[in-house]
Amino acid sequence: MRTRSLLSTSSALALLLAAAVAPRASHPPHWLSQATTTDCSSCHIPHNALGGDLNTAANNVNLCQSCHNAAGSASAMPLNNSDIASPSFLEMGTSHAFGVNPVNAAFGAASPAAAPMSSRLLGGRVVCSTCHDQHAANSADGGTPHISAPKKTTAFTSPLITSSGTYSGAIGVWYLVEISTGGAVGTARFRYSKDNGATWFASNLLTAASVALDSGVSVGFPAGTYVVNERYEFYGSWPFLRVALDSGDNATGAKMCRDCHGAWTMDYAALETFSGASQGHPVGAVLGANGRGYDRGVPLDGNGAAQGSGGADANRTNDLTLDATNRIQCYSCHGVHFADSNTTTQDGP
Numbered sequence: 001m002r003t004r005s006l007l008s009t010s011s012a013l014a015l016l017l018a019a020a021v022a023p024r025a026s027h028p029p030h031w032l033s034q035a036t037t038t039d040c041s042s043c044h045i046p047h048n049a050l051g052g053d054l055n056t057a058a059n060n061v062n063l064c065q066s067c068h069n070a071a072g073s074a075s076a077m078p079l080n081n082s083d084i085a086s087p088s089f090l091e092m093g094t095s096h097a098f099g100v101n102p103v104n105a106a107f108g109a110a111s112p113a114a115a116p117m118s119s120r121l122l123g124g125r126v127v128c129s130t131c132h133d134q135h136a137a138n139s140a141d142g143g144t145p146h147i148s149a150p151k152k153t154t155a156f157t158s159p160l161i162t163s164s165g166t167y168s169g170a171i172g173v174w175y176l177v178e179i180s181t182g183g184a185v186g187t188a189r190f191r192y193s194k195d196n197g198a199t200w201f202a203s204n205l206l207t208a209a210s211v212a213l214d215s216g217v218s219v220g221f222p223a224g225t226y227v228v229n230e231r232y233e234f235y236g237s238w239p240f241l242r243v244a245l246d247s248g249d250n251a252t253g254a255k256m257c258r259d260c261h262g263a264w265t266m267d268y269a270a271l272e273t274f275s276g277a278s279q280g281h282p283v284g285a286v287l288g289a290n291g292r293g294y295d296r297g298v299p300l301d302g303n304g305a306a307q308g309s310g311g312a313d314a315n316r317t318n319d320l321t322l323d324a325t326n327r328i329q330c331y332s333c334h335g336v337h338f339a340d341s342n343t344t345t346q347d348g349p
Contacts, residue, residue: 029067029134030240031174032196034153035233043134060127061099064134076148076349079128079337094347095337102126108263108280116242117259130242131256137172137238142245142254144316147217150177150234159224163234169215172237177219179230180204188226192219246329250284257330258283268292281333286326299332303344317347 029043043056043063050058057063067074084100085093087107102111102121112118112130120130128134139145145167152160158179173194180203181189191203192213205211207221217236244254250265258265264280268289271282288295299320301307307319317339320332338348 030137030172030237031235033174033233034176034196034231035151060122060129064128078349083338085339091341094335094339094341096131098126098128098130100126102130102260107261108278109260110263112259114243114255114259117256120242132240133242134240137240139168139170139238140244141238141241142247143239143241145236145238147236148234150219150232153231153233154229156227156230158226158230159222161232162220162222163217164210164220165212165216165218165236167216167236167238169236172235172240173215174233174235175213175217177232177234179226179228182226182228184225185209185221185223188221190221190226246284246331247323248284248325248327253284253327257334261330281328283328283330283332285328287322287328288326315346318343 032039044054045056046054049055051060051063053060055063057066065079066072068077068079069075070078070080072078079095081099083093083095084097085095101124102109111121116133117130120127122129147163147165147167150161150163152158153176161177163175174196176193176197178191178193178197179188180191181187185207188207189204190207191200191205193200201214207226210218210220212218215236241256243256243259245256246258247254250258250267255262264278265283266280267285268282271279287299288297299307299322301313301319303313303318305313317335321329322332323329335347340347
């Protein structure tokens with residue numbers, strides 16, 4: 001039997017409220033928004049919850065999809081059951097399977113060994129939070145950063161601003177931009193916050209076609225008249241990974257994909273020694289290693305041209321990405337979400 005906390009009810013409530021409103025880089029469920037009610041209560045309820053994690057939905061996937069659907073508040077990242085990939089001649093779906101048993105011999109899949117993921121096989125199934133930490137987006141865990149398109153949180157007549165750049169912050173951040181002096185572009189001024197308006201990171205900035213904020217993020221102000229107190233929101237973030245994305249060799253490197261798919265993990269030497277078992281492309285191996293002569297020094301882009309920053313065709317989603325030590329990893333060739341398996345198109349969203 002649990003004993004009552006030494007905190008009084010009023011003290012405990014005060015602490016809970018403080019935790020709920022204190023701004024964080026990744027506020028549940030990701031950020032605290034001006035436009036919608038996004039705080040702890042968006043996903044959690046303390047009593048009569050529909051699930052063991054005190055969630056507002058009885059299933060982790062259902063909870064995530066309550067926002068991440070075509071019509072939801074996170075519609076920029078919709079993920080429906082119909083998107084689950086079925087690797088076969090049908091080539092259905094564009095996303096790694098979820099709501100499924102992690103063990104699948106056909107795809108060399110086993111239960112993850114890493115405790116952060118293995119402890120989140122809810123009902124023995126892979127769910128969104130098995131691989132994603134909904135409360136933290138850290139650059140140290142890797143992945144491709146993303147800057148969202150701004151949206152208005154007010155209803156004045158100012159034009160909609162734009163966002164651009166490559167996000168480089170250490171953790172995910174929600175940006176709030178507010179017009180502080182009205183007028184045309186070049187006259188109007190703005191300020192921006194990264195804690196939902198509790199404080200302002202920079203003020204009295206002059207509007208222009210492109211204005212650098214921080215962490216590789218820029219905003220653009222199209223021609224038009226901007227109204228005082230008009231507000232916009234957008235984010236710069238990493239993909240909320242539960243553990244660090246694959247890097248390094250197969251023995252000592254970080255393993256996210258390789259944690260479950262270790263049966264398909266091999267280097268050049270293993271591939272060249274037939275064991276009678278199914279073989280796969282080398283991963284965790286340096287491109288062009290050991291003088292074998294059958295690797296290019298640098299991968300070609302999806303269109304066959306030399307691969308550059310963002311790809312020769314400016315499509316980052318078809319780049320064959322190596323890790324920081326020039327090693328081939330699973331993600332060098334495979335996308336996890338929104339991968340359409342067509343190198344000539346831009347993967348969404």
